[in-house]
Amino acid sequence: MSDFARDRRLLDALAELSVEAGRAILDVYEGGSIEARAKDDRSPVTDADERAEAILIAGLDKLMPGVPVIAEEASSRDGVRSDAPPAFLLVDPLDGTREFLAKNGEFTVNIGYVENGEPVLGCVFAPALGALWIGSIALGAKAARAGLREIPSSDAYQPIAARHAADAALCAVASRSHSDPTTEEFLSTLNVASRRSAGSSLKFCLVAEGEADVYPRFGPTMEWDTAAGHAVLAAAGGAVLKPDGSPFGYGKAEDGFRNGPFVAWGARG
Structure with missing residues (x-):
């Protein structure tokens, strides 16, 4: 399978998986008061972090069997692994827990795929904004806005590109x-x-x-x-x-x- 075909398949699947995790996050976010607990490093964690991570790890194990997953809450609970495989996944099930607790909507689900030290493919989903970004070196990047719990349709995506900015502005x-x-x-x-x-x-x-x-x-x-x-x-x-x-x-x-x-x-x- 070419990188192009592989990345298209993976990005579509990661988008679906991140929206599924986002639904679990929104169940907590929209459910009233949110209880936060302090981890050993004093950063906050909630039921939403843990529910979303369980969904992501189970989904990634099926999608990319044999590829190690290094995830925030599992690493906090069980310890960070001592080696770095040539290829692995990095998962933050709820990036911006402080924003989540402040209920300002600026939190994300993050899934990144690393090969030989380089992040070659990634998916970022903002559940409370209904916004999703995906990209790979082979395919380029695109973004979609959809309903808060909806998987974007293929025609909802638009290509995105970083701009060339004048140094003076x-x-x-x-x-x-x-x-x-x-x-x-x-x-x-x-x-x-x-x-x-x-x-x-x-x-x-x-x-x-x-x-x-x-x-x-x-x-x-x-x-x-x-x-x-x-x-x-x-x-x-x-x-x-x-x-x-x-x-x-x-x-x-x-x-x-x-x-x-x-x-x-x-x-x-």
Whole structure:
């Protein structure tokens, strides 16, 4: 099977699976008060995180049997694996739990597929917004808006592309919940004409759609936070790099799959 045919099949299946997980999240989100518990790292977790992850892991085991799945809640509960396979899946069942608790809609389901340290395919779904982004290096990137619990039809998708922005008129997007002085210092070195804030992996998607030009992140993240959005952005013609411009890779088992700082850029050159 060619990469083109494989990716089309996988992206369609990941879209369906992410919407299924999104329905479980919305059941909790729309059901009244939400109970949050603190994990060992003091980050919050809810029933929605755990229900969505169970759906995703079961679905991925059927879709891509034998491909290891590194998922946030399982890693928190059982420990992070000590090795990085050549190919593996990174899953964040509910990225932006703080946004979920604030009920502002800016949370996502993230599924990223990594080969040889590079996120080559990804799916990002925002259940409360009815928005879905998918992309691969072979196929490019596209986005769809549909009902909150609906799988988008094939004609609902539109191709997306990161834009070539003039250095003198950049739009920067930054975290709504995790601002820090180093990020602000970095942004001060750029010719930023406007700024936006967003939660979760939506920031990658804004750059991928050409709604923003740069998203710096110097605070702590995990690989499952970023792989799906990184894949969509790369498929749209953008890039995620270390602040010094070197490649930003995945499979950092020696660091517990923790990310260092990065900058997500729109189309450059």
